[in-house]
Amino acid sequence: MTYAQLKEELIAYSKTIGIDKIGFASADAFLTLKDRLLVQQELGYQSGFEEPDIDKRVNPELSLPKARSIISIALAYPSRMKDPPKSTKGDRRGVFCRASWGKDYHHILRDRLKKLEDFLNEKVPEAKTLSMVDTGALSDRAVAERAGIGWSAKNCAIITPEFGSYVYLGDLLTTLPFEPDTPITDQCGTCNKCVDACPTGALIQGGQLDSHKCIAFLTQTKGFLPEQYRKKLGNRIYGCDTCQQVCPKNKGIDVHNHPEMEPDPEIAKPRLIPLLTMSNREFKERFGDISGSWRGKKPIQRNAIIALAHFKEESALPVLKTLLTSDPRPVIRGTAAWAIGKIGRTDEEEMILKHAEKLEKDEDVLNEIKKGLDLLETNVTRN
Template identity: 45%
Template structure:
């Protein structure tokens, strides 16, 4: 009975727009317990994870009498098909590929709702379901690996044979006892490219990472970004793709199967200077449909300021001075002060005068500290030129 239903689901999944589907048991994920506890003890977690450990390990803690878990994957693009405009006076930033197009949470939820509706229409069982995407209790990659969709690479991402790691994952717990598929074992072999190319050395090499050092995490924090990480994000204003781009399993992978995932140039690669003056309404209109908008405009504006310094866009100095003068948020003002100092040429007397005058107006200690550091940097440059 359930074997026949499983075959119907497999046959229908492509018509539903599901690129990969697999089944596993609802047995506990106890093999993860020691690793999760060690990561938390080491301070390697991001804080975005579900906080109740038992609910991450035991499906029966979050679903009454679970029998199976259905895992699905949707492939997303790795390249923008249109030509991105290039203009040195309008330098662009980048959203990571997982934030291109419409927020994947909505796309996956829609697909899982369609799948649940199909299953209900094809079984007489009193079936129950709990769909989850990313923010659910279970580990998406652990479920997908055990359900045979792919293996977990050294970078902690699920790597599929057909699409590499450019996939969104979701899972559905159910009380239907489907036969499980065969898990996929790690195939990284001796390759350590993701570990070697990670700029802040966040990857531990065994599928785990120090999330506090991950550049994707750094772009999503709400406070000031530590200066150590600022040059490492380059022109990225949300997320990080480096460990995916260097992975041999991703070579040549670029799927355009879902129109809702197609990136728009002005969303995926926005002009950096245009980011700095957005109102809340304008931000929601321009970026509200992206997964990368979930933390709001403040972190993205901070990242855009850092990116302007990284790409050495000196045409941004006037707008950065306006930010220092007028923006009500101390962290944004402090980041703009740092960027102005990074962009300043030697003997920038006018800039130093501006910063010194602003010292007398500024009340926030974070901004005052940034002003002092910037003035010191400019003064050191002048002294070096005169020596």
């Protein structure tokens, strides 16, 4: 069998196991990517979640010696939820981004890549393979771009002609020398809607992202959320879809090819107040199967508090007061204090904050209590 025949067989097989798109690229070093990554590093735009060694990110042979080809796969995920629950006064809800709907995509893509590996190993036992999903050293987007899956767009996502940017990406390195596919020409043109719509200005220019301003990144941090971003968060508790939602290439696209990616509305758009008192066990049982749970419950609970403040949800005040006075985590106590000031309008809130101020030892929390008192004073004055 020739490599051309094997490639065709692999493409045909991929369709039988639920891969929506597959492309092939050379395993040559990504030299232009290295230049971009160095600039990102110099500007301090990296998130800290990526592989720190730039050489590993751009040289496939550092991950798999004698790598000759990289197979890129894409699986399309839904952009719309059937019968989404309403967020109403007294029953406010937060939202997970679309990439966190359904079962954790890491597991789904690893399953597909493992099947591809097994297929290749059966056909060519001496072949070496290595699969990566999201957390691997290589840039999934750079591989997908080279493999003709889509183009690297101004919103820093891969846009496919068939599925827009609503796709998960995975890579499979191999020592087999497959003929590479042709990259797709950039089709963003003069459109700048994603850059203009970014809530925090994180898209500095087309294709360049300051991760530390990106809401998707900020929702995953574990410390205090910088105050200038809190009102930008809205009701997002994990991730952000704004740059995808405004993209004309995503208009009308809503793919439901994979049952395991279908969202449970009560998980993808959960009630906020019950989130605040969940135990670790309850959180894991309820949210453990989705990708948005990977950082644990603290960032989600912090974001839920900010979302309740965004809604000025007065029914949340009792639980916020309890968190302020009894939660062992400074980030939760402090964010609750700030939220009480944002929502509250009575002498009772002022009394609670001042009492907590006398007992609090943590400087960061004390700073948030002060912010809460200042906000409360503003609310009372407006009344």
